[in-house]
Amino acid sequence: MPIDQNAEIEITAFEWVPPFAQGHVRDLRPRWACEEMGLAYRERLISALERPDWYYAEQPWGQVPYVRDGDIGLFESGATLIHLAEKGGGLLPADGQGRASVLSWLLAAFNSVEPYVFELVEVEVFSRKSDWAVLRRPSLREAIGTRLDRLQDALGGDKWLAGDFSIADIAMTLILRTIPGEELLQQRPGLSAYVERATARPAFKRALDAQLAVFAAHAPTQKSSFETQGA
Numbered sequence: 001m002p003i004d005q006n007a008e009i010e011i012t013a014f015e016w017v018p019p020f021a022q023g024h025v026r027d028l029r030p031r032w033a034c035e036e037m038g039l040a041y042r043e044r045l046i047s048a049l050e051r052p053d054w055y056y057a058e059q060p061w062g063q064v065p066y067v068r069d070g071d072i073g074l075f076e077s078g079a080t081l082i083h084l085a086e087k088g089g090g091l092l093p094a095d096g097q098g099r100a101s102v103l104s105w106l107l108a109a110f111n112s113v114e115p116y117v118f119e120l121v122e123v124e125v126f127s128r129k130s131d132w133a134v135l136r137r138p139s140l141r142e143a144i145g146t147r148l149d150r151l152q153d154a155l156g157g158d159k160w161l162a163g164d165f166s167i168a169d170i171a172m173t174l175i176l177r178t179i180p181g182e183e184l185l186q187q188r189p190g191l192s193a194y195v196e197r198a199t200a201r202p203a204f205k206r207a208l209d210a211q212l213a214v215f216a217a218h219a220p221t222q223k224s225s226f227e228t229q230g231a
Contacts, residue, residue: 003210007040009084012055012066013211015045016218020125024178027065028211029077030084032170035203037088044068045214078110081167091167098163105161105168113151114175116144124180145184152190159197173198 011034013027034041046055051062059066059075066073067080069087074080082103085092093099120140127133151172155161161168176195179185185192198204 002040003043004040005042007042008070009034009039009041009087010044010068011041012044012046012059012068013064013214014048016215016220017048022212022215023208024174025064025211026077026174028207029170029174030065030067030080031207031210032174032204033081033084033088033091033167035206036165036170036201037084037090039084039088043214045218078106078171081106081170085167091165091170093163101162102166102168105166106171109168109171109175113147113172116140116147117175117179120144121178121180141184144179145187148184148188148191152188155190155194159194165198165201169198173204 011027011030014025017025031041033039046052046064055066056062058073063075065077065080066075067083068074069083072083074083082092092102119136123133123137123140160166161172173195176185176191177199185195
């Protein structure tokens with residue numbers, strides 16, 4: 001679905017982030033959902049380095065995405081995924097156990113997996129030279145490994161987490177993609193295949209290309225302090 005600057009749905013995104021973060025910023029989540037369901041959307045871009053004061057009235061922490069759909073505004077990517085799925089009539093069953101399963105796995109992605117992945121990124125990327133990170137790393141990798149083992153067992157031989165492809169798969173896939181390195185997923189072939197299967201979907205590729213196109217168009221001519229700190 002091409003981006004339509006006249007579309008009713010508006011996704012707020014960063015105009016640029018350093019290369020290590022490109023392809024992982026969370027506006028990719030509603031972008032992917034819109035692409036899956038054929039929902040046109042427009043972009044509203046803000047600076048990640050100098051976030052405008054007015055934006056904090058919409059998103060208290062200045063994060064992205066923020067999604068506006070007519071008179072409705074939502075922050076937190078999980079809320080945006082639920083809203084878009086209900087609007088588009090796909091990726092979330094209307095009722096019954098199907099809906100319950102998708103919502104359970106959606107919240108599991110955010111609450112039972114992402115915090116461990118986020119901490120691992122902190123330990124292995126941003127604070128990797130700190131003494132505390134070196135000490136935390138072994139136990140954290142063991143903990144996240146156990147979480148991933150449980151996830152792989154729950155997935156079993158199924159293609160997706162809750163029947164048909166859903167917003168839960170969008171969330172879980174994009175979280176798993178942020179795990180530093182490759183060995184944690186490679187050691188779990190079921191999860192590795194799951195991520196490969198999801199990211200092979202044409203809608204994912206369109207969403208990713210749209211996000212990367214924004215960063216390419218707004219790339220700075222010199223390295224920022226943000227980029228230097230993350231390197």
